[in-house]
Amino acid sequence: MGRGTILGTVTDSSGAGIPAATVTVQGIATGQMFRTRTNDEGYYTTPGMAVGEYTVAAEAQGFKRAVRSGITLE
Numbered sequence: 892m893g894r895g896t897i898l899g900t901v902t903d904s905s906g907a908g909i910p911a912a913t914v915t916v917q918g919i920a921t922g923q924m925f926r927t928r929t930n931d932e933g934y935y936t937t938p939g940m941a942v943g944e945y946t947v948a949a950e951a952q953g954f955k956r957a958v959r960s961g962i963t964l965e
Contacts, residue, residue, distance in 0.1 A: 901933045
């Protein structure tokens with residue numbers, strides 16, 4: 892079975908990266924969750940993820956929770 896990496900940046904409305912935001916990646920088929928935090932520039936990475944469809948949610952104090960779905964690793 893293949894593996895891949897989901898990576899991205901959590902930003903505010905001005906485009907500035909949000910440090911220490913909690914990012915939760917959840918597999919649609921398995922329900923399995925992986926949590927990480929953004930670095931000082933707002934970047935995150937989740938390596939070694941199984942091929943499949945995912946939902947990614949980001950949360951940080953003082954900001955509204957953001958969710959992106961339909962992310963597919965092939």
